Amino acid sequence: MSEAQTQTPAQIPVTVLTGYLGSGKTTLLNRILSESHGKRYAVIVNEFGEIGIDNDLIVESDEEIYEMNNGCVCCTVRGDLIRVVEGLMRRPGRFDAIVVETTGLADPAPVAQTFFMDEDVRSKTKLDAVVALVDAKHLPLRLKDSKEAEDQIAFADVVVLNKTDLVTPEELAAVEATVRAINPAAKIHRTERSGVELAEVLDRGAFDLSRALDNDPHFLEAHDDHHDHDGHDHHDHASAIHDVGVKSVSLRGGEMDPKKFFPWIEKITQMEGPNILRLKGIIAIKDDPDRYVLQGVHMIIEGDHQRPWKDGEKHESRLVFIGRDLDAERLRKSFEACQAA
Amino acid sequence: MPTVAPLDLDGHCIAAVFLGGVPHFALADGTIHRLDHGHKTLAVHDGLLCATLDQTKTRLITGGEDGKVCASAGETTEVLAEAGRKWISSVASGPQAAIAYAAGRSAFVRFSDGRTKEFQHPRTVEGLAFSPKGMRFGVARYNGVTLHFPATDGKPTELEWAGAHTAITFSPDGNFVVTAMQENALHGWKLADGKHMRMSGYPAKVKSMSWSVKGKWLASSGAPAAIVWPFQAKDGPMGKAPLELGTRGNSMVTVVACHPSQEVAAIGYDDGMVMAVRFADSKEVLLRRPGKGAVTSMMWDDEERRIAFGTETGDCGVIDITG
Numbered sequence: 001m002s003e004a005q006t007q008t009p010a011q012i013p014v015t016v017l018t019g020y021l022g023s024g025k026t027t028l029l030n031r032i033l034s035e036s037h038g039k040r041y042a043v044i045v046n047e048f049g050e051i052g053i054d055n056d057l058i059v060e061s062d063e064e065i066y067e068m069n070n071g072c073v074c075c076t077v078r079g080d081l082i083r084v085v086e087g088l089m090r091r092p093g094r095f096d097a098i099v100v101e102t103t104g105l106a107d108p109a110p111v112a113q114t115f116f117m118d119e120d121v122r123s124k125t126k127l128d129a130v131v132a133l134v135d136a137k138h139l140p141l142r143l144k145d146s147k148e149a150e151d152q153i154a155f156a157d158v159v160v161l162n163k164t165d166l167v168t169p170e171e172l173a174a175v176e177a178t179v180r181a182i183n184p185a186a187k188i189h190r191t192e193r194s195g196v197e198l199a200e201v202l203d204r205g206a207f208d209l210s211r212a213l214d215n216d217p218h219f220l221e222a223h224d225d226h227h228d229h230d231g232h233d234h235h236d237h238a239s240a241i242h243d244v245g246v247k248s249v250s251l252r253g254g255e256m257d258p259k260k261f262f263p264w265i266e267k268i269t270q271m272e273g274p275n276i277l278r279l280k281g282i283i284a285i286k287d288d289p290d291r292y293v294l295q296g297v298h299m300i301i302e303g304d305h306q307r308p309w310k311d312g313e314k315h316e317s318r319l320v321f322i323g324r325d326l327d328a329e330r331l332r333k334s335f336e337a338c339q340a341a
Numbered sequence: 342m343p344t345v346a347p348l349d350l351d352g353h354c355i356a357a358v359f360l361g362g363v364p365h366f367a368l369a370d371g372t373i374h375r376l377d378h379g380h381k382t383l384a385v386h387d388g389l390l391c392a393t394l395d396q397t398k399t400r401l402i403t404g405g406e407d408g409k410v411c412a413s414a415g416e417t418t419e420v421l422a423e424a425g426r427k428w429i430s431s432v433a434s435g436p437q438a439a440i441a442y443a444a445g446r447s448a449f450v451r452f453s454d455g456r457t458k459e460f461q462h463p464r465t466v467e468g469l470a471f472s473p474k475g476m477r478f479g480v481a482r483y484n485g486v487t488l489h490f491p492a493t494d495g496k497p498t499e500l501e502w503a504g505a506h507t508a509i510t511f512s513p514d515g516n517f518v519v520t521a522m523q524e525n526a527l528h529g530w531k532l533a534d535g536k537h538m539r540m541s542g543y544p545a546k547v548k549s550m551s552w553s554v555k556g557k558w559l560a561s562s563g564a565p566a567a568i569v570w571p572f573q574a575k576d577g578p579m580g581k582a583p584l585e586l587g588t589r590g591n592s593m594v595t596v597v598a599c600h601p602s603q604e605v606a607a608i609g610y611d612d613g614m615v616m617a618v619r620f621a622d623s624k625e626v627l628l629r630r631p632g633k634g635a636v637t638s639m640m641w642d643d644e645e646r647r648i649a650f651g652t653e654t655g656d657c658g659v660i661d662i663t664g
Contacts, residue, residue: 029611056387056406062445064465066483066505069524079483079523080465081431087390090353090369090653118523119545168578169655 011126012089014098015202016111016141020142020154021104024162024194028201029101029145037198042088042095057095061085063103068117074274074298075117076110089124093133097203098125105148108132108155109277111296114134116300122206129206132186136175137166139168143178147245153182154246154277154322157206158189168181182246185280185320191281200230208297246277249275249328251319255286260338262307265294265301268331273299275326281319282310286340294319345626347658350374354651356392357416357638359415361399364642364649367392368401368658371405373413376659385411385418389416395434398643399633402440403453404429409444410451422451433478439491441478443469448480450491460489460497463526468508474515481509481520486530489511500530508548517577521547527561527570534582538577540570545593551606552606558584558620559607560597565589567608586618587625597646598639601602611637615660632656 021026023339025247033055034040042057064080081100088098106129115127132152135142140150159179164172172190179188189196261283269276279296283303290305309315317339321331353369364376371386388406395402400412402421409420410429424444429580431443438453447461448495451457460480468481476492483505490500505523517550519529519538525546529538540561552572559578560569570578587594587608596609604620613632618625636652641648648660 059406060427062465064483068522069504069522077523079467079507084428084465087369087388089430090355091388230387266491 004054006165012092012096012098013128013203013205013206014085014100014115014125016108017101017130017133018108018130019104019107020135020138020149020152020155020162022138023104023133023135024160024193026126027259028196029099031101031194032198032202033095035198037202039097039180039202040087040095041097041099042085043099043101043200043330044084046100049192059088063106065107071174072273072299074109075113077114077117078110081114082121085114085121095219097218099202106152107148108152112155112297116297116302122229127207129157129201129204130155131158131160131201133160134175135180136161136163136172136190139175139178144283150182150246151178151277152239153179155188156183156186157204158201159183159186159199160194160196161188161190162194163192164184164197168325182248183322184250185247185278185322231247246324247326247328249323249326251317251321251332253317253336254340255284255315255340256317256338258285258288258339261285262335264338268334269296269299269301272326276323278322279320281317282306283317285318342664343501343626343660343662344664345629345658345660346376346410347656348374348376348380350570350655350657352655353653354637354655355389355403355657355658356401357651357657358392358394358401358640359398359642359647359649359651360401360640362395362644363415364415364647365401366649366651367401367403368655371407373401373403373418374657375415377415381416383416383590384415389427390430391432393432393434394640395438395440396436397438402432402434402611404432404442406586408444410440410441422447422449422457429567431466431469433469433471435478436476439471439476441469441471441491443467443480448478448489450478452490452491457493460487460491462487467506468520469519470509470511471573472518473513473612475545479509479511479518486518486520500535501526504528507546508550510550510552510559512559512572513552517556517572519550519559521550521563525563527559531575531577536576536579538579540578540583541579542570543568546607548592549596549598551599553604553606553620555600558604560586560599560608562594562597565591565593567594567606567618569606572588584620586620587616589614595635596637596639596650598641601641601643601645603645607639609639609650611635613652613654613656615639615648617662628660628662629658633655 044059061080068075068080191197281294289308293306294303348608356367363377373383373391386405392403400414408424433441443451446462448460448466464483471478480487480494482549485501506520508521513626526541543563545563547561549562551560557661558569569584591611609615615629633656638651651657
């Protein structure tokens with residue numbers, strides 16, 4: 001008799017799908033549920049509504065936002081998700097991944113935070129990516145009348161710019177520039193009828209920064225204007241169609257003094273937490289052979305050693321904040337002050 | 342020496358109970374297994390989410406992913422109610438064979454004659470429990486508890502405390518109501534005057550609560566020891582420290598089940614170990630060595646000799662403490 005193998009149960013990946021009514025979420029969900037991609041998905045929806053597929057693994061759940069009693073205004077979780085995920089995870093083996101569809105007006109933060117703040121959920125699942133569907137035709141209007149549309153884009157790892165057939169090439173370029181202005185770190189896909197490759201939205205590992213970095217070696221660089229010399233101020237992407245309230249602050253520096261950097265990032269996220277929607281970064285720490293990767297949602301931050309710096313690779317620290325009312329100059333100065341002497 | 346009769350099942354055990362002296366094990370896949378002259382199985386739900394004994398301890402009331410509420414014993418099962426495509430997230434049993442169940446933001450009471458009454462709430466019904474006295478039940482919800490009187494059309498009583506309350510229990514004398522919260526704490530109210538009781542300091546969420554004989558103590562999970570709060574005084578545990586029983590360095594308590602007549606608790610841990618610990622002197626007796634996964638449910642039989650236990654990995658069984 002051999003001893004039973006102790007297996008660490010794998011964490012089930014969770015994709016969060018946001019987007020306004022009419023942005024194409026239901027079409028995309030129907031594709032995820034019906035196309036043959038060799039994976040089974042459990043889908044948590046607010047209403048069965050138009051999902052034309054009868055499937056045991058579609059769960060209806062009333063969006064239930066719970067503020068935590070810890071005095072932190074941005075520490076919110078989705079109570080219903082805790083219960084549904086717990087229920088689903090008691091019968092593993094039925095599905096390979098979970099998709100959470102949010103209502104059109106939903107703030108994505110409580111959904112994402114549930115996967116970091118609730119120990120039970122966190123031990124069994126991991127957030128894979130936040131995907132925002134955007135209706136190319138109606139985005140300008142949406143951005144005018146709501147803060148949520150902007151938040152959804154700001155929060156996303158992947159933006160599916162949908163219904164591109166309904167706008168002119170010029171309009172599309174303007175809409176994409178607006179999305180880019182709100183969130184320079186997201187991957188953008190242009191599609192018609194939610195026709196994005198499912199591999200581009202599912203199983204992305206966007207919250208697994210090491211993987212995100214492997215997938216995109218130019219992560220945090222691609223839209224960094226330090227490389228193009230067009231005289232354009234990257235802290236103030238002009239958008240013709242929208243007065244952007246959310247902005248990103250990209251910081252860049254040399255090796256950091258860990259005694260200064262960690263207290264600093266802690267303090268910044270404590271103080272500015274409500275204004276920070278997302279943060280991502282790669283940090284070079286003095287005398288540390290490994291790259292340190294970092295990411296956050298409001299006040300929650302997580303960091304880990306990723307891999308050794310390669311020979312000849314520049315030991316450089318890069319950090320992006322996406323949020324509201326961020327004082328770019330103060331962030332930059334205090335960040336630079338953390339550099340090792 | 343205690344002995345263990347194992348029953349190895351495939352799946353997460355929601356409830357391990359005795360029905361008429363026969364151990365029953367309800368699994369998340371919707372089957373109820375029993376040890377009645379051999380291992381027998383009854384299929385009840387497509388996905389079983391919650392379970393409770395009825396007050397006569399003769400039937401197991403269960404709620405499922407299939408939106409059904411069932412009552413089962415031995416080879417028979419009866420569908421008591423259906424709530425469409427919504428999950429039944431909580432069930433409770435009350436006096437005169439009344440049961441309550443929750444689906445989304447509604448709680449329902451079904452009387453023994455089949456009449457059903459719906460109670461709508463602005464937020465999700467997280468937990469349900471009947472008071473031991475009178476026809477009254479409590480709903481754990483966001484920011485407190487709502488007490489309903491389903492036999493009359495009286496207005497509900499609201500007990501407020503900020504935060505998400507996820508489970509609820511009444512003391513056996515009906516004087517106190519206690520909730521488990523999303524943030525690693527219990528909250529209690531003395532019903533006579535609405536006085537608050539905060540019971541915090543847990544390193545994990547409390548998922549199991551059990552009243553000792555005559556309600557003198559409330560045992561709870563959520564720590565490396567069973568945390569046992571004194572409820573003998575008229576104001577409950579306020580200003581008093583709880584007992585910490587069966588403390589282990591590297592394991593968390595996941596289930597507590599107090600002995601029916603003595604001040605002893607069976608304590609189940611996240612590694613599958615089960616111990617019995619006496620309140621008076623903290624004396625411990627090992628009942629079951631660690632198994633494959635966390636203990637999820639335990640119940641003593643009426644003879645006070647056996648304990649049925651279930652785990653999240655399906656390695657269930659019956660402990661005979663007399664050996």
